[in-house]
Amino acid sequence: MxxxxxxxxxxxxxxxxxxxxxxxxxxxxxxxxxxxxxxxxxxxxxxxxxxxxxxxxxxxxxxxxxxxxxxxxxxxxxxxxxxxxxxxxxxxxxxxxxxxxxxxxxxxxxxxxxxxxxxxxxxxxxxxxxxxxxxxxxxxxxxxxxxxxxxxxxxxxxxxxxxxxxxxxxxxxxxxxxxxxxxxxxxxxxxxxxxxxxxxxxxxxxxxxxxxxxxxxxxxxxxxxxxxxxxxxxxxxxxxxxGPRVPAVAAEHAAAGPKFTVLIRTQGRRVHELQEVLTCLSAQSDQDFEVVVVAHSVDDRLVIGRLVDDTPAGLRGRIRVVHVDRGNRATLLNIGFAAARGRYVTVLDDDDLVLGHWIETFSVLDRKHRGQVLRSLAVVQGASRVDVLGQPGIRATTSPEMPYEEEFSFVKHLSLNQSPFMTLAFPRALFRDFGVRFDESLTTTEDWDYLLRAASLVGVADSREIVAIYHHWAEQESSATEHDAEVWRLNELAIRRKIDSRPLLLQAGETRRIRQLVESEHLYREITAQVPATADDPDRAEALHRLISLLESRSWKATSPLRWAGGVVGRGRDARGAHFTDAQAAEIQQAIAQVERSRSWRLSRWLLRK
CATH class of the missing domain: 3.40.50.150 (Vaccinia Virus protein VP39)
Incomplete structure (x- = not known):
């Protein structure tokens, strides 16, 4: 042989x-x-x-x-x-x-x-x-x-x-x-x-x-x-x-657990705000959720324990606290998602508020769009912390504004995040089965990065319900103030490099938005070609170039819903550069000043950092 x-x-x-x-x-x-x-x-x-x-x-x-x-x-x-x-x-x-x-x-x-x-x-x-x-x-x-x-x-x-x-x-x-x-x-x-x-x-x-x-x-x-x-x-x-025998269990077709996991990140420094968040959760019209509180480097752990003990019994039994003494914001999210048992995970920071139909809105979306990222809307409101008779409180400093587009667009999200974290519910399967993790090399914008990758894989289902209040803390520390502008810029560049380095799946309808952007760019070039800087009127040409760059910018377009009336120099809230090609220099300068003084423009500068 x-x-x-x-x-x-x-x-x-x-x-x-x-x-x-x-x-x-x-x-x-x-x-x-x-x-x-x-x-x-x-x-x-x-x-x-x-x-x-x-x-x-x-x-x-x-x-x-x-x-x-x-x-x-x-x-x-x-x-x-x-x-x-x-x-x-x-x-x-x-x-x-x-x-x-x-x-x-x-x-x-x-x-x-x-x-x-x-x-x-x-x-x-x-x-x-x-x-x-x-x-x-x-x-x-x-x-x-x-x-x-x-x-x-x-x-x-x-x-x-x-x-x-x-x-x-x-x-x-x-x-x-x-x-x-x-x-x-x-x-x-x-x-x-x-x-x-x-x-x-x-x-x-x-x-x-x-x-x-x-x-x-x-x-x-x-x-x-x-x-x-x-x-x-x-x-x-x-x-x-x-070692010990572990009886084999057949894979479950549908794992038992709540429909939603509410993930709350906290450092234990905003005790009153966290109490307000838990109060919002106890009043939800749909209670099919659990709460995972990820406490990061909290010195006095008893503070978190007392807040949980003070919640109504029906909610208290569904709250788990996970203490973490390492990592950054993204680390906390990875740990929280790993601990989650819900079909979806939604993230609620300890300084924002949700309305009573927040979970219910996600649940309605789930019935028609199971497996997609679920998206709702939020308003932005300025707020400050105050003492009232020796007790901590929160005071609104501005009227609520709704600067976000009602319909999700992946293409537009590539340049500006239009979806606050608490307006999203992510299928846990993305984390569990697809291995989609939060990028712990990012110190900011980790939510934007995760949304882009998640949306490319499973798509986004929209609800036009306003379900949350996104607080803008003008004078107190927040995620927007913990890092300087250069850190935000570097993280944004890292995300763009990541997206540019790999193929993307796009949800139906996104090619239409790409065409619109290309056509807008062509229009911009045509307009600027018509108004070269000349010796006769160099100031007017330069000002028109400046106005066109403002009106065609992503920040101005993103905040269009805030401009309910009036617009720019009587030309409507959707005024474009093409509307001013025949305008006099004084009118162009007036339009530039109006844009830069507008509430929506000032708000857009803050949104880019959030």
């Missing part, structure tokens, strides 16, 4: 699962006087010589195939034929062990071939526990990027060997393998996975979704890579030890 006649006769190499398995064994020094190494589903015994020469341990191979067993014996190694699918597997293995101490166990690329695994799984757990020995196993990863990309496009190609070996009867990703092993009382303590960017499933050669750099390849690869960390893992190679 030649090597070509024997299936799965692979040579030992350091780069293979065999080499990775031996490195894990070496890390835990499996040398026991008179001990044996038990190699289950050993096949041709690729590691036999390495085990005996490297560790001085007697190799014992076990396989169902008698031909493989005979071949090992001819090579001078102990080997036994045994049915690893038998429910009596444990007793059969104990018999061949014959009272000798087991120093270590391996089962390399065998588990996936067994239709009935309970017998061998029970035996592995019991033997590892009884002998206090390590188990190293390797299993192909069915969640490799190549398989995921091809399956997304309808391809599933079995092969004679490899990730989709036609003899595999059980397929594993990391979570399924962990769950199955835990059911047998086996728990991973180390790993040395085999990584392959291009697996044996990386075919055909002309498959565009597999060719590096194509738009579809970049998009699908980024989605897969973000979802969980094993996209390039070809084989899981794990070291396990015995």
């Amino acid at each position: 030649t090597a070509a006649d024997v299936p799965y006769d692979f040579d030992f190499t350091v780069e293979s699962a065999y080499g990775h398995a031996l490195e894990l064994l070496a890390e835990y020094d499996p040398i026991v006087d008179g001990g044996i190494h038990l190699d289950l589903a050993c096949g041709a015994g690729a590691i036999a010589a390495q085990i005996e020469s490297r560790f001085g341990t007697s190799y014992v191979g076990v396989d169902f195939d008698q031909a493989q067993v005979d071949r090992l014996r001819e090579a001078g190694f102990e080997a036994h034929q045994s049915d690893l699918e038998s429910p009596d597997c444990y007793e059969a293995l104990r018999e061949l062990i014959a009272g000798r101490p087991v120093a270590s166990i391996t089962m390399l690329d065998g588990f996936e071939h067994l239709a009935r695994r309970d017998g061998i799984g029970d035996a592995l757990g019991r033997l590892s526990r009884e002998h206090g020995c390590i188990l190293v196993l390797s299993v192909p990863n069915v969640t490799h990027r190549d398989i995921a990309v091809k399956l997304a496009l309808g391809s599933w190609d079995y092969t004679s060997t490899g990730l989709l070996d036609q003899t595999h009867v059980r397929l594993f990703g990391e979570r399924q393998l962990e769950k199955d092993l835990a059911g047998y009382g086996l728990h991973r303590i180390a790993r040395s996975d085999v990584l392959l960017t291009n697996s044996d499933q990386h075919f055909p050669d002309d498959h565009s979704a597999l060719q590096q750099g194509t738009t579809i390849e970049v998009l699908l690869s980024e989605l897969r890579d973000a979802a969980e960390p094993n996209a390039a893992v070809n084989q899981f190679v794990w070291a396990c030890v015995a």
